Amino acid sequence: xxxxxxxxxxxxxxxxxxxxxxxxxxxxxxxxxxxxxxxxxxxxxxxxxxxxxxxxxxxxxxxxxxxxxxxxxxxxxxxxxxxxxxxxxxxxxxxxxxxxxxxxxxxxxxxxxxxxxxxxxxxxxxxxxxxxxxxxxxxxxxxxxxxxxxxxxxxxxxxxxxxxxxxxxxxxxxxxxxxxxxxxxxxxxxxxxxxxxxxxxxxxxxxxxxxxxxxxxxxxxxxxxxxxxxxxxxxxxxxxxxxxxxxxxxxxxxxxxxxxxxxxxxxxxxxxxx
Numbered sequence: 467x468x469x470x471x472x473x474x475x476x477x478x479x480x481x482x483x484x485x486x487x488x489x490x491x492x493x494x495x496x497x498x499x500x501x502x503x504x505x506x507x508x509x510x511x512x513x514x515x516x517x518x519x520x521x522x523x524x525x526x527x528x529x530x531x532x533x534x535x536x537x538x539x540x541x542x543x544x545x546x547x548x549x550x551x552x553x554x555x556x557x558x559x560x561x562x563x564x565x566x567x568x569x570x571x572x573x574x575x576x577x578x579x580x581x582x583x584x585x586x587x588x589x590x591x592x593x594x595x596x597x598x599x600x601x602x603x604x605x606x607x608x609x610x611x612x613x614x615x616x617x618x619x620x621x622x623x624x625x626x627x628x629x630x631x632x633x634x635x636x637x638x639x640x641x642x643x644x645x646x647x648x649x650x651x652x653x654x655x656x657x658x659x660x661x662x663x664x665x666x667x668x669x670x671x672x673x674x675x676x677x678x679x680x681x682x683x684x685x686x687x688x689x690x691x692x693x694x695x696x697x698x699x700x701x702x703x704x705x706x707x708x709x710x711x712x713x714x715x716x717x718x719x720x721x722x723x724x725x726x727x728x729x730x731x732x733x734x735x736x737x738x739x740x
Contacts, residue, residue: 467530468492469634472516474533475503477594478565481627482533482634483509489631496525519549526557531634534564536571547572551580561640563587563630583640585633590647590709593620593730596657597737604661604669604738611672612654613679614700617710619647620657622725625716632719645713649724657727664731665738676700 469486473479474495486493487506496514497503503511514521516535526532532554537544544550550573554562559582564573566588577584600610626646633639652660655671662669674682676697683693698704716724731738 467635468494468528470494470496470525470529470532472496472514472522472533473535473565474505474509474511476535477592477623478589478626478630479533479535481624482630483627484624485627485631486634489635491631491635494525494529496522516544516550517546519546519553522550523553523557526553526559529557530560532559532562533630533634534562534573536564536566536573544571544573547574547576551576555581561585561634563633565589565626565630585630585639585641586643587626587630587633588643588645589621589626590645591618591620592626593622593648593727594734596661597734600658600661601737604665604667605740608667609670609672610654610658611674611679611682612700613674613676613697614702615653615655615673616700616702616705617651617653617656619649619651619710619712620727620730621646621648621716622730625720625724629716629719639719644715644719645708645711646715647711647713647724649712649716649726651710651712652727660727661731661738664728665735667740 469491471479471482471493474483475497483493483495483505487509494510494512495503495505496512498515500511500513505511512525514525516522561583563585564577564587566586603610629644629646658669658671679700680693680697683696
């Protein structure tokens with residue numbers, strides 16, 4: 467079978483591609499910039515965008531399964547969900563996976579009425595976010611400054627990709643809404659201690675007041691919408707109970723335990739090393 471992966475050059479999509487290739491499947495990646503795509507040997511890459519249904523439909527030719535991202539350019543909500551589902555049906559796609567988005571999109575309601583099976587993937591916080599959030603600060607002065615200290619069941623992006631690959635190539639996942647997490651809850655200070663131990667440096671965690679965090683993020687060039695979102699996530703009263711639960715979905719689907727944060731840090735030591 468040929469499997470289409472949208473967002474195949476991204477954090478999660480790249481792991482979906484790797485797991486599918488490792489299992490011997492033919493993979494086609496749809497990218498906005500195919501000339502810049504860095505992909506494993508043997509992966510076909512075509513130009514296209516989820517928001518442009520004509521290019522998406524062309525990318526589906528000969529495809530039997532598809533991994534979809536539920537957002538458009540710049541992580542904005544998709545507005546053409548029904549067009550996407552119609553293109554999938556007309557192409558004869560047999561099953562698909564959908565990576566969750568924080569925003570409501572038109573894709574999920576259209577999938578609910580689709581004539582092919584789908585699997586919804588709802589991961590928790592990515593371990594890989596720590597590179598963007600903390601990498602520079604750790605390399606520069608060894609201090610991590612955050613507003614919130616809420617424990618999080620961070621997940622390795624490879625585990626998301628592994629679950630997606632199984633759902634795309636095996637029966638038994640139709641209609642499932644998989645909550646995906648790592649194997650443990652870790653607060654930001656605990657995460658910093660793990661990074662410090664592995665890279666062999668003394669690191670410090672400083673908890674900021676909301677107004678201090680907002681000032682810091684403005685100085686870093688973040689826009690007000692992003693700042694508001696970060697402040698929202700830092701307030702434990704805004705998070706559902708599910709956000710602090712550890713799921714067994716990764717092990718249930720793949721047959722092996724979810725990767726721990728220590729393993730991810732070991733794989734990415736250079737991102738935190740001065």
